[in-house]
Amino acid sequence: MRPIEKINLVDKIGRELQSRYSFEEIDAFLAEFGVAPPQNVTVNSKWVYSKVALRGASTDTVIRIAEELEMVVPGSSGLTVSPPRNWIDTRLFRLFISHVSKDKSIATRLKECLAPHGIAGFVAHEDIHPTLEWQVEIERALQTMDAFIAVHTEGFSKSVWTQQEVGYALGRGTKIISFKMGEDPTGFISRQQALARKQRSAEAIAMEIEQLLGDDPRTAERLGQAKATVNAVDPLDQDVPF
Structure with missing residues (x-):
């Protein structure tokens, strides 16, 4: 997003919050996104108050x-996109795990970890x-x-579906992690150093992904907010090979 687009969007958000909420409700709403109440705002305007609060907030x-x-949102199709079913109402960090169908068990195991x-x-x-x-x-x-993470098992580079997914992530400028698990990354993402398994467990790989x-500045803030919402999770089955 260009700086001028971000400034204009913040302005529109301020006007939207002004029309919907009281000052206290604005504070509560923005707090859900990790935005603290602004200090030393002397103008009695919810629009100005909201814009000052969002000053310095990340583009994400x-x-x-x-x-x-x-x-x-500038750069979108002009429509608000609903997330897929399993991401509706989640505050967790949303990671797309691209994989070939024959290795869905590997992708699922990684998701669990x-x-x-x-x-x-x-x-x-x-x-x-x-x-x-x-x-x-x-x-x-x-x-x-x-x-976005690409799980490079054998056949990943030849799959039309996975290559389209990679292309979409590149086009969006999304953070991409290449996880090498039997096949080297190809194409544009081959320039980036891949995350190698090195016989490590899925838990160890998950820790390195985190x-x-x-x-990465593009994802650090969002991940930090997501981690603050995590509840205790039961230990995973240590007998699974990956």
């Missing part, structure tokens, strides 16, 4: 607030309800994800 935070208010870190994975072969249209749910996940997301 501003966009999520706009989406919550069902506002049009990421949950204690505040990360909600999307695994197409598990998370799409039988009555929902397959491609539409995948597109929703791609449009509302916070980051670190990579926490170290």
Whole structure:
């Protein structure tokens, strides 16, 4: 998002909050996104109050607030996109897990190990309800994800579906992690250093994914907010090979 687009969007958010809420309600609403009440605002204007509160907020935070208010976000299709079924109402970090269908068990295992870190994975072969249209749910996940991981098992580079998913993530400028598990990354993402398994367990890989997301300015703030909402999770089955 260009700086001028962000400034204009903050202005529109301020006017929307002004029309909907009291000062106290604005504080409560913004607190859900980790935005603290502004200090030393002398003008009795909820519009100005909201804009000052959002000064310095990350682009990701501003966009999520706009989406919550069902506002049009610059660069989108002009419509508010609903997340896939398993991400509705979640405050966890949304990670799209791209994989080939034959290795859905690996993707599912990785998703389970990421949950204690505040990360909600999307695994197409598990998370799409039988009555929902397959491609539409995948597109929703791609449009509302916070980051993307490609699980490079054998056949990943030859799959039309996974290559389309990678291309979408690149086009959005989304944080991409390549997880090498038998096949080297190809194409544009091959320039990035891949995360290698090195015979490590899924738990260990999940910990490194959390670190990579926490170290990237594009995802660090969002991950921190998500981790603050995590409840205790039961230990995973240690007998699973990966």
